[in-house]
Amino acid sequence: MSRLSELLQFVVTHHGLNDKAKLTKLVVEIFGLTRDRSLYYCDDFAIRFSSGAGSSFSNTILSLSNLKKVDHLPFLVCLVTPTENHVFLANTTLLRKISHSSQELRVDNIKGSFNGSDIIRDLEGITNEPANIQRLFDIHREIGFEGNLPRLVEWTNNIAPTGHKFVVLPEMEAMILDAPSRAAKFIISADAVTLKKELDERVERFNNEILVASMIENVNVRGRIIEYLIAGDDDALRERLITALQNRTTAKGLPAFRTENTLGDYQRIFDEYFTETDVKTKIMILSSNPKAYNLDKILEFLATEKSVFMFYFVGVDPARLVNTILVSMFQTDLLRSTILLKHWSGRNSRGVSQFEGQTIEALIKEPKYDVNKVSAIEFLKRLIAL
Known part of the structure; x- marks a missing residue:
């Protein structure tokens, strides 16, 4: 049992103590635990105690600057x-806004504190309670x-949202809703074999790195580097990264580079398919939920003729590559584990998505490629309606 689980169990066994x-x-x-004013922490978690008459409370919890530390x-x-x-979990993802003394809050000026009433009690259908904290x-x-931070600044200061939702026109909707059928055809095609082979060859070539x-x-650094080794298009930059890795350079000493904020890492155009593939690394011994895609960007891409969006997962253990798998975004298990974060990226956006890491780990160990077209179409209709 983890220390976090032990703590949660301990707190539950002391229901009714009624003495903060x-x-x-x-x-x-x-x-x-080590104390820092009203905050207590160790290597595994941080905690703040409060008291009230019931589960609803508006007490001031912590300053945003102190929350940043933990x-x-x-x-x-x-x-x-x-x-x-x-x-309750009260990390920044679980905060609506900063309520107290927050008038000067900016991305470059962290000010203010949050109250108990600012803690989100239900995140996209997941109740904020001990059973769901991990x-x-x-x-x-x-x-x-x-x-x-940018989202909290926007919501706290009621800043007019930037950007815009992708507007799905009627003729686009038909193309988007046909995407699961295109994906189902692609995954059994010779083109899918070609795409997987190309990516596998790159992984084999840069296996040690x-x-x-x-x-x-x-x-973030780890993922960006591995994904660039596999799918990057600047050979000179890749060579500099390889040299730095071979010399066991620390993360701070690696060459500075930016990855474009595009939907996929690897674009491949076939006669019948226009594919974008996002490369994702899964460290098999670590628990993590990788980012999936921006919801507006995926709809815009799927509205394109012949579009097919794929994920190429690379499973890595400390001493070896476990497996690689190329699957559709609509693969049944993957789609079921897709978490929509509608609140996260601002009010003028449909939001972003993540995958539950356990599902990716299972797919890497036992690949599955099936696409349930009915479920996938329902999923796309939900995205369009957001």
């Missing part, structure tokens, strides 16, 4: 009430503090 100070003292002693850990708020100890944190970990890069702790 006593519960705080017990938790601090048993779990060896936002890489599960940050819990334990609300002690007369009959029950409620526990699942919710896996969602948060992929976004992080820097990913959430991929294994070295997989040990980089920063998940």
